[in-house]
Amino acid sequence: MDIQDYISSGKLELFVLGDLNETEQQEVLAMAKKYPEIEQEITAIEEAMLAIDEVSGISPSSGIKIKFLKHWKLRTKSTALQIFLINLCRKR
Amino acid sequence: MEEQALVHGLRARDNKVQEYLYEKYSKALFGVISRIIFDRDIAEEVFHDAFIKIVNKIDNYDESKGRLYTWMANICRNSAIDKTRSKEFSKKSKTNTIDAYVYGMENDAGTAATVDGIGVKELMDDLNDEQRFVMECIYFKGYTHTEVAEEYSLPLGTVKSRIRSAIKVLKLKADKI
Numbered sequence: 001m002d003i004q005d006y007i008s009s010g011k012l013e014l015f016v017l018g019d020l021n022e023t024e025q026q027e028v029l030a031m032a033k034k035y036p037e038i039e040q041e042i043t044a045i046e047e048a049m050l051a052i053d054e055v056s057g058i059s060p061s062s063g064i065k066i067k068f069l070k071h072w073k074l075r076t077k078s079t080a081l082q083i084f085l086i087n088l089c090r091k092r
Numbered sequence: 093m094e095e096q097a098l099v100h101g102l103r104a105r106d107n108k109v110q111e112y113l114y115e116k117y118s119k120a121l122f123g124v125i126s127r128i129i130f131d132r133d134i135a136e137e138v139f140h141d142a143f144i145k146i147v148n149k150i151d152n153y154d155e156s157k158g159r160l161y162t163w164m165a166n167i168c169r170n171s172a173i174d175k176t177r178s179k180e181f182s183k184k185s186k187t188n189t190i191d192a193y194v195y196g197m198e199n200d201a202g203t204a205a206t207v208d209g210i211g212v213k214e215l216m217d218d219l220n221d222e223q224r225f226v227m228e229c230i231y232f233k234g235y236t237h238t239e240v241a242e243e244y245s246l247p248l249g250t251v252k253s254r255i256r257s258a259i260k261v262l263k264l265k266a267d268k269i
Contacts, residue, residue, distance in 0.1 A: 010252025013259055016158070018166035019236050029157065046159045048263035050120060053165065055266045056215055057123025060136055065114060068143065072107050079105070 007041050016045045095160055102150040121168045128172040128234045142171040173234040218265050223258035
């Protein structure tokens with residue numbers, strides 16, 4: 001198989017976009033493992049997608065961030081409390 | 093922060109790392125969703141759920157399959173597509189186009205979104221008609237490449253090569269902005 005043809009087919013872009021089925025994904029991963037050029041190209045496409053999304057992205061409203069922070073802190077606190085109570089029960 | 097340290101911190105459920113992740117990637121990830129979902133409230137609702145999913149399911153992320161951002165972007169993209177295909181989603185919102193997207197953001201005067209929106213308009217301007225059409229279907233309507241090929245009777249190879257060339261053009265432009 002011609003590696004350059006494989007790279008220029010557009011399949012790697014679809015792989016990064018999550019637009020391949022499981023079998024095709026596995027094939028791309030196996031090819032990337034075998035050929036460093038393919039692996040490098042995938043990384044370049046991933047970086048390109050991020051760069052495109054970064055310049056064209058929009059910030060969500062500040063309320064969303066506050067909501068997340070509350071959600072995470074609450075989760076961490078409740079997990080810490082659970083661990084504390086489990087340990088307390090064990091000691092007794 | 094290096095990606096490895098970032099993933100490690102997320103797996104340790106470190107609040108500071110979760111906040112860092114939000115600061116670093118929320119703009120790009122929300123962009124992925126709001127390209128597909130025009131209604132800002134619905135887009136934010138989808139983004140909220142997708143981001144919670146990313147943080148909660150971080151153990152499912154497999155480094156050997158790609159970078160963290162790619163995994164996160166695909167969760168956001170799939171959540172947005174699922175939403176547009178759900179029964180409750182109105183048909184009106186489905187007809188997203190680049191112009192509607194940019195127009196919608198320009199309407200949103202006085203917010204950061206307006207400034208950000210110029211980026212997407214400029215980006216797409218450099219594509220030729222064929223590339224623009226394919227990217228509009230994939231980026232803005234959330235179609236798969238096979239759906240584009242079937243719906244518009246284009247050979248699969250043609251769709252794929254247009255996606256590839258379009259991404260190259262977009263990347264070059266993104267680097268200049």
